[in-house]
Amino acid sequence: MSPTITAFKSSPDRGRGLARDMRVRWAFEEVGQAYDVRLVTFPEMKEPAHLARHPFGQIPTYEDGDLGIFESGAIVFHIAERHAGLLPEDANARARAITWMFAALSTVEPPIVERSMATLVERDKSWYEARMPILEGRVRVRLGELSHRLGEADWLDGGFSAGDLMMVSVLQRLGGSGLVEEHPNLSAYIARAESRSAYRRAFDAQYAVFVAASGGG
């Protein structure tokens, strides 16, 4: 039996790979672990059956035998712990890769999500135009620091790791903003990740769900 994850039946990102199941699909592909997907609608995500799997009514979740967990970070880490390919064997390098996972989720993602949320839900507010430069400024600070640390390296710390997987997934949420493009090394970093065959397989799998949900190709 393969592990089962949940994903949006109809993703609001229209198959662009920004929903958080993409991170988990990508991790599975990197380590060569097959998986099943159960699609859930937005109403289903707030029903007791799904809330038992995910107390905050979100996707993705992960079930494997007796184990049920949630949070993309926790699931990717769980996959990375059980299979070779996403965390270095050296103890110190492993700790640094885990550090980048937390940095992606705790330090880089929040201002990016805050900016995205504003574009979605505050666009018609009187304060939208005045606040956007503030939000973009917070994102720019983090991108500048990240670009400085990455420098000319291919990945954040040695070889590709779960830390890069999470960081790239977070940065992709800035697509279309033009903010990443202010740092050519970050653009190249994302492109490098997106050219991985595991990434392409994961992307195609989630895109197929979108195509099926929209009833065409």
Added chain:
Amino acid sequence: MSPTITAFKSSPDRGRGLARDMRVRWAFEEVGQAYDVRLVTFPEMKEPAHLARHPFGQIPTYEDGDLGIFESGAIVFHIAERHAGLLPEDANARARAITWMFAALSTVEPPIVERSMATLVERDKSWYEARMPILEGRVRVRLGELSHRLGEADWLDGGFSAGDLMMVSVLQRLGGSGLVEEHPNLSAYIARAESRSAYRRAFDAQYAVFVAASGGG
């Protein structure tokens, strides 16, 4: 040699235990590991020596021999992996505790920090009064879901774990807002954590730094 962490020389929270070194101090105390602290000023946090330790110029950092890491989540996890007391031995229970660490940082903390940031930096903006109910609404959603899941249990999943440590640390940032108090089980959960002797020792240690920095008692 004990591990060395960094903390604010003069914490903006005035010793209330809300700076992120508190999470790490608490973890050290739970597992009985001695540690050293290097205090840094705000200007020092943006200098090359500190940026080499923490690319985003924040605290805490952690150094132990050849290893240097950052991010409170990563450091608490590193401590929890190396010592008994913060993660269950059972593999599935361990994965669930790690899930709660990520949930605290990725799902519960962002709307709480967004609300706190607004009270700090947008209080004089024309939109402050109109936005605050939106921000509080987002926090209320998460608190309601968390309260529902916790129910009458003492801790989020079995015994106290690093997941509870992170979740309580995140909820404490709502102190004074009245939002936690809408859920008596969450208030009791925080009080239960704060009554742990390890918590008290960690709190007292960071408070002593504040007292020393302010030149009095």
